[in-house]
Amino acid sequence: MDLILQPWPWYITGPLLAIVMFLLIYFGKTFGMSSNLRTFCAMAGAGKKSDFFKIDYKTQKWNLMVVFGAVIGGFIAHFFLSNETNIQLNPHTIEKLQSFGFENIGKALVPPEIYNWDAVFSIKGILILVIGGFLVGFGTRYAGGCTSGHAITGLSNLQIPSLIAVIGFFIGGLIMTHFILPLIF
Missing domain, CATH: 1.10.287 (Helix Hairpins)
Structure with missing residues (x-):
């Protein structure tokens, strides 16, 4: 189980990403999160107010799965696949962040002073x-x-x-x- 909680090495994730990109290119699809926002706005009727949103959102429904996958994957990663290890940072980075008023640097992925x-x-x-x-x-x-x-x-x-x-x-x-x-x- 401890192996699952470790970040996947580049030689696993790199080829997986390449396979996904190859499949998208093969099927003539593109990937990007901002295009999903445009699709959501088009579904909500924003095309009545702006020509930018006048698109056939039904052709982009497949891309909405990216959003749902990111949300579900983030939930699973945070609640089931995360461990409480400290993040190793350069001492100069820690010193600089402390000068900005951040505390507990490296104890969390995002600083609570902002998030x-x-x-x-x-x-x-x-x-x-x-x-x-x-x-x-x-x-x-x-x-x-x-x-x-x-x-x-x-x-x-x-x-x-x-x-x-x-x-x-x-x-x-x-x-x-x-x-x-x-x-x-």
């Missing part, structure tokens, strides 16, 4: 959610897809726009980590 109800319902937390949500939504629409769509499907299809988008995602992540995060905390 607990008190933090979410604070003025700062609400602003982070609203501004961050707007930026993610704008960036996803502007880039023509999300990180999973570009980094997994787009790169698997050798699409240059996806390579450019992924490079932009990494640059944005570096800017956030090194310049914006210190301003927030």
Whole structure:
């Protein structure tokens, strides 16, 4: 049972991901989480308000299984396949996070200073959610897809726009980590 609780090695997960991508390409399908949001909005009737949502959502029902799989898989992983091991982090990372006011670094996957109800319902937390949500939504629409769509499907299809988008995602992540995060905390 302890083997199940360990992260799967790259030589197992890499080929599994490659097989899934091969099957998607073979059947002419693409993968991405942001396309599911568009499908949900189209199902709810958003096409009456915006032409962007005027799509035949019935052709995308298969892709909604990705959302349900992510939710169910996350639940199973958290409640049945997780163990209480500490995350090994670089000492410089720990020191930097402590200077931002984070405690118990490496004890959880996400810091409770950001991901607990008190933090979410604070003025700062609400602003982070609203501004961050707007930026993610704008960036996803502007880039023509999300990180999973570009980094997994787009790169698997050798699409240059996806390579450019992924490079932009990494640059944005570096800017956030090194310049914006210190301003927030």
